[in-house]
Amino acid sequence: MTNKENMPYTTVRPRRISDAVMEQLETMVAEGTFKPGQKLPAERKLAQQFGVSRPSLREALQKMVARGLLVSRQGGGTYVSSEIGSAFSDPLLILLVNHPEFHYDLLEFRHALEGLSAHYAALRSTAADKELLQQRFDELVATYPATDPEKEAEADAAFHLTIAEAAHNVVLLHVMRRLLGLLERSIVDNLRSLVERKESRDLLYEQHKALLDAILAGDPEWASQMSHDHLVFVEDGLLELSKRETRVRRALRRVYAVR
Amino acid sequence: MTNKENMPYTTVRPRRISDAVMEQLETMVAEGTFKPGQKLPAERKLAQQFGVSRPSLREALQKMVARGLLVSRQGGGTYVSSEIGSAFSDPLLILLVNHPEFHYDLLEFRHALEGLSAHYAALRSTAADKELLQQRFDELVATYPATDPEKEAEADAAFHLTIAEAAHNVVLLHVMRRLLGLLERSIVDNLRSLVERKESRDLLYEQHKALLDAILAGDPEWASQMSHDHLVFVEDGLLELSKRETRVRRALRRVYAVR
DNA sequence: AAAAATAATTGGTCATACCATTTATGAATT
């Protein structure tokens, strides 16, 4: 293994050869030695180049594949993923999503991030951003009459992600994208629940409109406030939905317990 | 391999034996068959139980170790991690951290989350929370005179994490914990930079104190405002530091280019 | 009872072989 001494910001030397190899490969990907879509040398050749056994090299590659950095096909080769980080693999977040108790926390967090997005978007959005925002809003409104919650959820996510893009903070955008991915199903469920209550939908429209207006006006305080109002409304609805779901789950547990 | 048909929300069957094994082990961890801290059966035994080869079993375990779900020690065994998700493994976030251009975004995002924490902490903190907050604040202040930026960064993180705990939103807490882990080094650098400017440190103290007071008073608006003021201050400092670093990096690149 | 030595267990790495899939190459056909 190559000597890693004298590297700036040296991390603790990994205990495993496979970790060391993975780090070197990740560095090569990050710095562009291997570009997205590019095919890596064959496993046997990489093992030889790194001076390790093929099983050890494979362990390193497997970890990178599992994290979405690499894609491999039996007989076809190993490639740098063209779309890095498509899956949020943090194990605790995955566990949280699967626990209804924390779903409310997740939704609250998401909407708080939206408030943040609104604030920065109001500060920083360009003319092009605003044009796109208007377009996304129109597309969202166009889904209201329909009874297709999945389509509406998609348009809703697009609208909020466009706000996040207009905030010009890539970390915020990245986290928002991941959270919306995780929440996709519960957003659909929430919208499905809202389908039944027209006055709630009217309010939803007004809130989205007010949010857009605040951003277009370039008023961060107003944008934050509008997002906050939206947040309170959504949380109330979700609390109600959550209570209902908890009752349903409890009933279902009794049904399954009988088996 | 066991039949996965008839499972609700069935995922696409993984192409690899190691992925299938990993999924089964994860399910066993999630449902409590293997509890945090518990030792897993030896690799040779697990391989036998799953009916796969030891290298394949190891590939599965390695992925779980890489994700923080398992911990293994040569000669000592493999254990379910007591603290799940200690490492934020999202590949894009890792790449972002390693790019100075996005560091500002990351810091901005973190401080925005702190504003959020402050808001909810003011709303929800219990008497016990407030007691702990006061204690953490005192410990932080105790580090000010010292010229140990690492110790101060640790106390600073502890203070802010205690606020996040008092917010009673586990997703927010989780993300804050991860971000602070990623930012550890740059926080240390920032504090090191602040060591030199006493008036900045006085201001930092006042901001932390005002933040604490707002939370103890149970005033979310005030807490948000205080956090916001703190944010603006820190961002200004970091912009300055970042500009300095960028110049340093550019100089360093020229030095390395000569080699 | 405590310490030291030894043995067993466990994870880490490796070499080699073989299987399954994909890709490249060359021959045959149109």
Added chain:
DNA sequence: AATTCATAAATGGTATGACCAATTATTTTT
């Protein structure tokens, strides 16, 4: 010359068996 088909080579996936290094358990000695 272009296309198709058969074959070989390359590649990833899995397995077996061996050995090394670290840890833990057991036995022996003090």
